Amino acid sequence: MASGGKAVKVALLRGIDKPLAYALPDSLAEAVRRGSLVNVPLRGTTANAVVLETLGPAEAAAEASGFRLKKVNFLVQPERALTDDLLEVARWISAYYGCGLQSVFEAMIPAAVRAGKGALEAKQARLLRELSEAELDKLRARAPAQAKICSALAGGAPILLSALLKLAKVPASAADALEKKGILEISKTEISRSGYDDETAAAELTSSADLELNEEQLAAFEAVRADASSGKFSPRLLYGVTGSGKTEVYIRAMKSVIASGGTCIFLVPEISLTPQTVGRLKSRLGDCGLVVWHSGLTSGQRLDAWRSIARGEAKVVVGARSCVFAPLENLRLIIVDEEHDGAYKQDSVPRYNARDIAILRAQKVGAACVLGSATPALETLSNAESGKYALSRITRRIDGAKMPRVYIADMTREKGGALLSRALCDKIAQRLERSEQIILLLNRRGYSKIFECPDCGYVEQCPHCSVSMTWHRNEDLVKCHVCGYSKRAPFACPECGSQKARWRGHGTQKVEDVAAKMFPGARIGRMDRDAMKRRDNYRKILGDFRTGRLDILIGTQMIAKGLDFPRVTLVGIIDADTCLRMPDFRAAEKTYQLIVQVAGRAGRGSDEGEVIVQTRSPEAAPIQFAKRDDMQAFLEGELAARREFGYPPATRLIRQIFRSRSERKLSFYTEEWAKLAQARFGNLCQIRGPAPAPLERTQDFYRWHIWYFCRSIRPVVAQILALKRDFPMDADVEEVLDVDPISLM
Template sequence: MSEGMRRAQVLLPFPGEGLFDYWVPEAVVPGQIVRVPFGRGAKLGIVWSLKADPSVPDERIKPVEAIWEGLPPLPEADRELLEFTARYYLAPLGEVVAAMLPPALRRRKREPRSKGRGEEGGTVPAGPLPELTEGQRAALEAVPRDGFSATLLHGITGSGKTEVYLRLVAECLAQGRQALLLVPEIALTPQLTERVHARFPSARIVCLHSEAPAGERSAAFVAAMRGEIDVVLGTRLAVFAPFVRLGLVVVDEEHDPSYKQFEGVPYSARDLAVWRARRWNVPIVLGSATPSLESWASCEAGRYRRVALSARASGQPLPTIELIDTAQTPAEEGVSAPLAQAIEATLARGEQALVFLNRRGYAPVVRCGHCGWVSRCPNCSVNLVFHRDDGRMHCHHCGYRETPPRSCPECGALDLQPVGRGTQRLEERLQALFPQARIARIDRDAVRTLAQWETLLEEVRAGRYDLLVGTQMMAKGHDFPSLTLVGVIGADAGLYAAEVRATERMFQQLIQVAGRAGRAGAPGRVLVQTEFPQHPLFRELAAHDYAAFAARTLAERRALRLPPFAFQALLRADDEALEPALAFLEAARTTGREIAGREGWPVKVFDPVPMRLVRLARRERAQLLVEGGRRPALHAFLERWVEALRGLPHPRSLRWRLEVDPLET
């Protein structure tokens, strides 16, 4: 190779470790973005190390095609974030960088031209600021500004957490630094983006999420690399946005499971945000009306500080929560008489009501009344859900659809009926009860795009609808000034679920949806239909007592040595049949127990079992749980175990995946 060139390792967004040797100019430094020949084409990569693999002869090494000199090198702290993600989640480094680099940027053949930094902006908020409540002032003063700190802002619904975030962002921008604001779902980005733009009209703000146009997302990433951005706002993928002057991290609705990535590298954006704040030595604020029990336990242990916002910013009281005992007061077609009466009175006053049911579609199953046959997905071990709008049965897991049969496939009877209820059937029932009401159904079937969601939110706030029927889309962070009544149907579902976090998620969801009522003007009222009104969870719910719920649930988890008092990893395997998946996991169990015993690591390797949803998209699935009382010991075991797993024989059709800190076991 000619003078002035040296060998270096380039990290490519590749389904593997992704490190390959290339010749690069002497002036190239780690973090530089380059385009390199690969196979019959070319790929975008990051110069990762100036050390090369000595086992590869020089003549086999190719030179880079282009160096994107207009982009600064990826900062060391951001490269460390990628390395930590790969190390902690035991994922190939190439897959991690693929999660960071926008797909359109990876495909780009030419270096994007710089637009320059432009004017400094965003240091002075626009217009008069809203008056802070006493609680907001106290919360703002309680957040440390110097160095790393993790603050859990436990603010009831409507307490004005966002205003606290904005005041912190203003201080950050005034110091010439950047802020990262994370929200759990795309549906929450429009209103927060609007508020940030309104507060800082001259600030350079980008919004990163998976539905953003490919070109915009790539341009935002490039601008962030150049330090041309003041505020990055987005969903979980925004945690990988590059920064040069990071000064503040905010994670809103920190409890939300949407921060967990389930496809590809199974990372938690919330947890990576905490790590990132620590690495940059800046404060992080985790906000929620219903904090995760992990964060609550971190406060109890002194790792986080807890700051409370216990009053609504509007001065309105929290809504009253009443329990309707459906064992004593049956619900006809899902709606009890007390709920129907409350809706009627609310509409008569010209106010809005929301009926919450976290199940979309018309009916969960189509059933034969003669022989008991039920509609099942041919690809998954779930029932097909009947949808009235298109007259077809849908699988909500693999997307399979089919028209209901005219007669029973088993016995030929014509007695086929939709059983149970989803939001479509509930909408039909409410339309029959309140024929004059303007009803809007809000679920993933009715609202498919961000533009549709923004339009619908505007219409609801403008009073164009009287009665809303919604799923969990309605439970998070939305303000509807005229909404005074919330009715909850199907509240008991979480009590039946065989999942460690089921009751935690149930309580969080109920508190969040209850918080939509009475946020402005008239007081709010919430009616929850349940067969178990004496259950401690419902008593704590009626009292808005999250602290009592957390204390009771954490005591149960501590006694049973469940997270957050234990640390877990889940090995999943799937194949065209269940037997090869179980056989692989049985071999993995044997190997794991041998490693743990030999090294003396206090790690439990449980027996493999079929997953609850055993068949998904024509693949049979099984899992194996690993648990340890100390995180370092568990990770030391996992690193050794993964090396051994790569050497276990298995059919080519089998796939396996390890998930650290699983949310569902």
């Protein structure tokens, strides 16, 4: 029997990965909309699902096809989980990145929301009427505990019941008795769990006064404001040198959008950049319902942030990658700061790039999207030069500050094994004497990288991955930075017993140790994944450095971009060759970006900055161009090389990664896959591989990959998905697509 009422088409969050139809009870007809999260019956159990569309009686009858549709059980969240534009974005991600809608919704909707968790509630108490002195005296004689509660609440605002009982030092039964007498009202109230309303947040605030814009800043602001107010999709690259005041342009544009009733998303690549950004925005934007959204929050904090957004209370959302999915209505402006950063690319399914999704979402709602960087990605620059994106340039620093002087230290001329060059040591000593601050960057954590025996050639490797183990001296453990395996550090060669085996290479822990010995009076902090294990550790370290409680900050790439410390006058790049040695066609670009970005932390105040770049390849093009701050010349050479060898942005790239515990099966099935792919759609793309991935083995899985070079992504992805449905892949072999890959390991 066909259903005669309204129905909905839903996508389940688990189980069957295709749309299903359900009847909609009359009691939910008004509450359920596209994007609502509902609970539905499924094969003897229940499941939560996203409503893709609502169906009228005729459509519902057609869906039923002679069967009675099962009814939706209930609404999981009173607010919509996804806006209309996010539903369209979800479908696009599924088709473009070749993944199921379930994985997309998992990335878009916080786990606590999907699970149907509600707000944190607590009981609060307030007096319904004030008692006279005579009544209080009478109550003290008969029920002293009740009298204490009345005295504590006299003339005051409502208070949490738990705090009241602790303050008055009375049992809960006393409050219950007063409630029964009609003297006290006990009600439930929501408790907001914010990640940035604490003592540290106060220190992160800045001046609330607007800064004076120079001509280039003003021109950029006027252009962005016009984009945001046009009601049309307007992508723009804001290309400004480090310290040029791009953030001031962002803030002015956001104030304009908020004043006109619109909402904004502000994306940053690293959680470490969030406190500084939040502090500035809170100081300048005032009470605009600013919400912070990133993976460093607790599940409760993420839930409360989401509810604030979904209810329309938030006007500005700040955060890392997943912030692009904030369900804001009337979205007028999306800002992607440090748009070149690889951290915007998700490294698990769905492997989306938040920068590209920001552009797409702005297109769906007719909003402005600003991509800001001092070192834009080649793909972004190519789009700007072709006219696909508008371009605003800021070529000089604010307040006439000079760009830092960059010096190259050739480490082949230093003493063998030297970690810090003589030039860098001298500069550090000078800065410490003048009470100025120093940043030292090494994009490798741990103490030493390789344990090697000169007698038998043994190298300490992870038993589960094809990488060497790193020594963490503080714990005296060797750890694999891929799978997390750890064990006690060896003191002799495990293979031949030689006592000559030694640790080689260096990480941030060793830099910290050496700096502490060379400069014993210096106050040193370290920022890397090992030092940031506790929640909000990064806020404390950055706060201490900002307020001058630290002299030297040592860290990995998380300190290389976006941070603004006016007292930093010296930056030391310990090993500029790290990226150059990677098997990656973007190696030169990443090296150039890293040097320029971290160099930009120096000299942002009144004192001129200096940068020491330590390298064993001083003649390398990205290092020389970064020294001269000549991005145009670097880009011309890099783009020419990409075109010659057919790499992005000259073409598009899809990487397919296969893995299996059996190397023989992996080799056989990837070879067979490549043959069929070539036969089926070799006319659409150039297929290279299969071949072992640079990181050939991880977590006991062998890894091979195939590259597809093409003009258009979606036709090739569609063909790959069609081949997956037909190909008799062994159950022991897994595969995943990485469209527009950033990491090629």
